[in-house]
Amino acid sequence: MAPTPQPIPDRMQRVELGDRSYDVVVGGTLLCRLGALARAALGNSASNAVIVADEGLPASLVRLAADSLSAERFTVSTHELKATEPNKNIESAERICIAMANARLERRDPVIALGGGIVGDLAGFAASIYRRGIPVIQCPTTLLSMVDAAVGGKTGANLSVTDSNGRCSLLKNLVGAFHQPSLVLADVDALSTLSDRQFRAGLAECLKHAMLALDVERTNEHSEDLLTFTLHSAPGILTRDRSLLATLVARNIAIKARVVASDERELSTVASGGRAILNLGHTFAHAIETLPALSPSNDPTQAPLHHGEAVALGLVAAAHAAAAMGLLPPADADQVRAAVEALGLPTQVANLPSNDALIARMRHDKKVVGGQIRLILPWKLGAVRSYFDPPNRVVNAGWDAIRA
Numbered sequence: 001m002a003p004t005p006q007p008i009p010d011r012m013q014r015v016e017l018g019d020r021s022y023d024v025v026v027g028g029t030l031l032c033r034l035g036a037l038a039r040a041a042l043g044n045s046a047s048n049a050v051i052v053a054d055e056g057l058p059a060s061l062v063r064l065a066a067d068s069l070s071a072e073r074f075t076v077s078t079h080e081l082k083a084t085e086p087n088k089n090i091e092s093a094e095r096i097c098i099a100m101a102n103a104r105l106e107r108r109d110p111v112i113a114l115g116g117g118i119v120g121d122l123a124g125f126a127a128s129i130y131r132r133g134i135p136v137i138q139c140p141t142t143l144l145s146m147v148d149a150a151v152g153g154k155t156g157a158n159l160s161v162t163d164s165n166g167r168c169s170l171l172k173n174l175v176g177a178f179h180q181p182s183l184v185l186a187d188v189d190a191l192s193t194l195s196d197r198q199f200r201a202g203l204a205e206c207l208k209h210a211m212l213a214l215d216v217e218r219t220n221e222h223s224e225d226l227l228t229f230t231l232h233s234a235p236g237i238l239t240r241d242r243s244l245l246a247t248l249v250a251r252n253i254a255i256k257a258r259v260v261a262s263d264e265r266e267l268s269t270v271a272s273g274g275r276a277i278l279n280l281g282h283t284f285a286h287a288i289e290t291l292p293a294l295s296p297s298n299d300p301t302q303a304p305l306h307h308g309e310a311v312a313l314g315l316v317a318a319a320h321a322a323a324a325m326g327l328l329p330p331a332d333a334d335q336v337r338a339a340v341e342a343l344g345l346p347t348q349v350a351n352l353p354s355n356d357a358l359i360a361r362m363r364h365d366k367k368v369v370g371g372q373i374r375l376i377l378p379w380k381l382g383a384v385r386s387y388f389d390p391p392n393r394v395v396n397a398g399w400d401a402i403r404a
């Protein structure tokens, strides 16, 4: 029999969004309490539940979640999904809706997203359109989805579009809806089976949060600022110490929750705040993450980059762009590169297209408004601002910093 893991105290974070507020619980052995926590969040009128489960998860984890729901009188069906970007499409969302209809889900019945960001985004999207919206409970199983995708209510699918020249491109998250979950459970024990590469990809989003945390975490809330904590704790985090992971995940979720609560739909135009600051590194990342030839170790068998790897490169690029703009001392930009390296993430990549081609790709990002690039740049370690249409030399400095 497997030894019982040491208990880790649950940490609760409320995402304050008026009548769409919800709790995020971070801890260990949470999935065996899914049923009771779901019942408390949804009340007694919910009776059926569909688990949308990532096909790559251990069967025992899916069973744990299903048994826990059954013990709380939910009638449970499971729908498995292959978590790949090409499969993150409208047809997959439709299949989830059909599974919900077959399970006779009514307006108060939940869908449970058990997996990484792909499963969370698709199950959340299906929940937003089925019967014009039913509850979704996010149970993220990757580090990236715990600290980022599962909180905040962005759901969606990719769209495959063929242009007039017959070129087909996968446009990421082009369709979707804001649909806040009813509950989020981040069980750090689910991370034990995650590959090292996927785990490190999640650390890139943690570093992103650490690079903007000074304006979001309250002064004296923690003994160390998030960047210092993350780097000090890196050795333990990389060996997946459960207690350190719970602290890391909880602090990152608190940051995401506060930013989302201040600007749920990313409408703020305030340079120093709003949900857009979470795009730090992402304007660079989006331009490279769908390029098929790029890989973290410059080994073609490892291509393409994972989202988090592209974000890691984007953070280095943003720091050096900020240095070129005179915002950040060059030594601080070098410190960002060292931090990315310390977390086992790439800081340079081979086979990048020309800077002009990359800037053209940045202008096509779905977040671009009126063709203007908006960069989120650090002005000190831990604080960022947004800048519209930075000079090309600034953007070029970013790309040059990560070109192998």
Ligand SMILES: NC(=O)c1ccc[n+]([C@@H]2O[C@H](COP(=O)([O-])OP(=O)(O)OC[C@H]3O[C@@H](n4cnc5c(N)ncnc54)[C@H](O)[C@@H]3O)[C@@H](O)[C@H]2O)c1
Residues within 6 Å of the ligand: 054, 055, 056, 057, 058, 083, 084, 088, 115, 116, 117, 118, 119, 121, 141, 142, 143, 144, 145, 148, 149, 150, 151, 152, 153, 154, 155, 172, 173, 190, 191, 192, 193, 194, 195, 198, 201, 307
């Ligand atoms: N909604 C948002 O706000 C938001 C934010 C960031 C990213 N995203 C989306 O999230 C997606 C990326 O999500 P991701 O990085 O979580 O990866 P993912 O969902 O692509 O999963 C990565 C891989 O890990 C496997 N996996 C998942 N959990 C596992 C576990 N516990 N053990 C073993 N294997 C496991 C999956 O089968 C898959 O092969 C992208 O589609 C991105 O667009 C959404």
